[in-house]
Amino acid sequence: MRYFLDNRKRIIITDIGKVNLGHIFENGQCFRWNKAETGNYIGVVNEKVLELSETENEIIIENISMNDFEKYFIEYFDFNTDYSAIIKSIENLDEYINEATQFGYGLRMLNQEPFETLISFIISANNNIPRIKNTIEKISIQYGKFIMDYKGKSYYGFPTPYELSKASLEELRELGLGYRDRYLIDTTKKVIEEGIDLQEFKKMSTKEAKRKLIEFKGVGNKVSECVLLFSLEKYDVFPIDTWVKKILEYFYKNEVEKYDSPETFLKNYFELNAGYAQQYLFYYARENKIGG
DNA sequence: ACTCAGGTATTAC
DNA sequence: GTAATACCTGAG
Structure with missing residues (x-):
């Protein structure tokens, strides 16, 4: 670079x-x-x-x-990060991951802010992308700091835990969060009251950080792994969402059956770059509507 | 009217 | 531990 x-x-x-x-x-x-x-x-x-x-x-x-x-x-x-090296390490595993890495050329895994990532992926559960983006935007306008006007639009930062702690359940309900509104209240309250610094989770093992994340309401297996992968530098996790589920079912079925769980298969198969592999596979599957 | 969307919490074995 | 079910919301 x-x-x-x-x-x-x-x-x-x-x-x-x-x-x-x-x-x-x-x-x-x-x-x-x-x-x-x-x-x-x-x-x-x-x-x-x-x-x-x-x-x-x-x-x-x-x-x-x-x-x-x-x-x-x-x-x-x-x-x-040298993405050509990552691709080289996984592309020859099978034809499908090879196609996926070629399709997603130029993809990069962003290192995002953990609190924003945690809240965003709580909102993402059983939801669709336009609504997710829309509600995150509304939350930022309502509770985040004004940054600047740029090319005819006003921009606001994603709220800090303290800023979001000013939100009431009634206010959040009006932003269209649905039942996830109380998860946001609970999570923000827990962060504030227990003085949690999510950045500290980076120092923990993947397993320990995941255990701590799942203590938040609205955070299960998939959401916790997205937070680990996208904001806590844990590249050995492999979030299994609806699209990845389809891939495993339609392409890796025979392989997965040799292991006691999909997670074990993925960890053994993609090893340290599982998270990168997941991102290529997810993107390829969704854009090409694999199995759907 | 009804399904679907980057799942999770709760309940019941 | 694992399977079944409800869940805000609104676009299509």
């Missing part, structure tokens, strides 16, 4: 292989990035508003400083 400022003070990132912003932002790992009419993606991250555009092998970032980029966003975009 190489980066520099161009003559318009935009940050240019190159030497990261073939680029595809859609494969980063449309694969279900994040909910606060939107495609503008220009085709560029605008997102709110770490109380900054960023605009990304792409060429075949460059990502171009506008509206943040070089200092912010180096201090926060290199890690957020996982720019120091």
